[in-house]
Amino acid sequence: MTCIVLFTDFGPTGPYIGQMESALQQAAPNVPVINLLSNAPTADPRLSSYLLAALRHSFPVNSIFLAVVDPGVGGERRAVVLQADRQTFVGPDNGLLNTVAVHSQDTQWAEIIWRPEHCSMSFHGRDLFAPIAAKLAINEAADLLQPFDRHDLNDWPHDLAEVIYFDHYGNAMTGLCYDETYAGKTLAVNGIAIKPADTFSAVKEQQAFWYNNSSGLVEIAVNKGRAEQQLNLELGMPISFSSI
Numbered sequence: 097m098t099c100i101v102l103f104t105d106f107g108p109t110g111p112y113i114g115q116m117e118s119a120l121q122q123a124a125p126n127v128p129v130i131n132l133l134s135n136a137p138t139a140d141p142r143l144s145s146y147l148l149a150a151l152r153h154s155f156p157v158n159s160i161f162l163a164v165v166d167p168g169v170g171g172e173r174r175a176v177v178l179q180a181d182r183q184t185f186v187g188p189d190n191g192l193l194n195t196v197a198v199h200s201q202d203t204q205w206a207e208i209i210w211r212p213e214h215c216s217m218s219f220h221g222r223d224l225f226a227p228i229a230a231k232l233a234i235n236e237a238a239d240l241l242q243p244f245d246r247h248d249l250n251d252w253p254h255d256l257a258e259v260i261y262f263d264h265y266g267n268a269m270t271g272l273c274y275d276e277t278y279a280g281k282t283l284a285v286n287g288i289a290i291k292p293a294d295t296f297s298a299v300k301e302q303q304a305f306w307y308n309n310s311s312g313l314v315e316i317a318v319n320k321g322r323a324e325q326q327l328n329l330e331l332g333m334p335i336s337f338s339s340i
Contacts, residue, residue, distance in 0.1 A: 098233045099128040101155055103148055103163040104221065105136040115222045116162070123230030132161075136261075137331055139167035141188070143260040145195040146271035148185075150311040152196060157182035162221075162229040165192050170217035175208040175224055177232070177241055186229045188220070194252050203246075210240035259285070259316075259333045266322025268329050269315050274308035281337040283316065288327055289338075290316060302326075 100120055106112040113134055120129050132151060137143040144165040152161065166173075166188040174189035180200035185193045189207075197203050208228055215223040231237040256271025263269065268285075272278075283290045283306045293305040301320045304327060309315035314335070316323045323329060 097128070098158045098160060099130055099155070100124070100229050100233055101159055101161045102129065102131045103133050103136060103144075103151070103161055103165075105138045105140075105144065105165045106134050106221070108134050112219070112221065115219075116164075116226045119222050119226035120162075120230050123227055124233045127230065127233040130155075136165050139165065140331070141165045141167070141190045141192040143256070143258070143271070143331060145192050146256045146260050147269065148192065149195040149199050150269075150273070150313050152183060153311070155183065158184075160184045160186065160229050160232055162225055163187035163192055164221040164225055166190065166220065169220050175220065175228075177206045177208060177228065177237075179204040179206075184232055186225050186232065188225075194249055195254075195256075197246070198249055198252050198254055204243065205246045206241035206243045208240060209242045257335050259329055259331055259335065262324045262329075262331070265317070266324040266326075267309075267315055267317040268323050268327075269309065269311075269313050270335055272314040272335070274312055274314055278314065278337055283314070283335055283337055285316060285335045286327055286329060286333055290327075296320075 117129055148163055163185055164187055168190055176189040178185040178193045180196050180203050185196055187193055212223055255273055258271055259268045260271045261269040290304050290306050293299045293307055296319045299305045299319050304318045306314060306316050318326050
């Protein structure tokens, strides 16, 4: 079954998620909508792209991701649809979908050429992207898209050795997909050396460690503490590995 998955930086409060859900409900009332994430890195499509690429794997084929981290809304950036390994992504062409593309074997891009009669310059998520996601879900979008070839992603990094997200617990996800070559190595961030552990219970309380998280990313945490605060971490902060 098709479902529509919301990935935005709109925040958990305010009217924006509800307005997008209303647009989806009106256009595709029988299609389930899942609000995956509403606190993606604010106005940062690059960092958000690595998070989206990791989280997509929790969803089946035919899922439609409505992804909106769009600081350039109303400007010159294109509105696009990406078909990637039997999942679909709708959003701005500002880098947000690029990591999904470089991680995928089979990709097809299309520009959204349809425009609604009324479209807010500041809320394409509701007025443009949500209707297109709904029309894709009910197979009514074919005439609204213009396919194009993409040849500008050769230099887009597959992984990103930076902090990309802080979760509710203050854990710091990075843009690095875990690789066995990292096993046993010390991670350095903000001038601090952090050793690995498999689980929270494997280290003492208030001790920092890094691990392979449930989405396959390298993550930094503090057992019963907040890594973001205790290690003074910030989004975009670089990380590196060295042998213990």
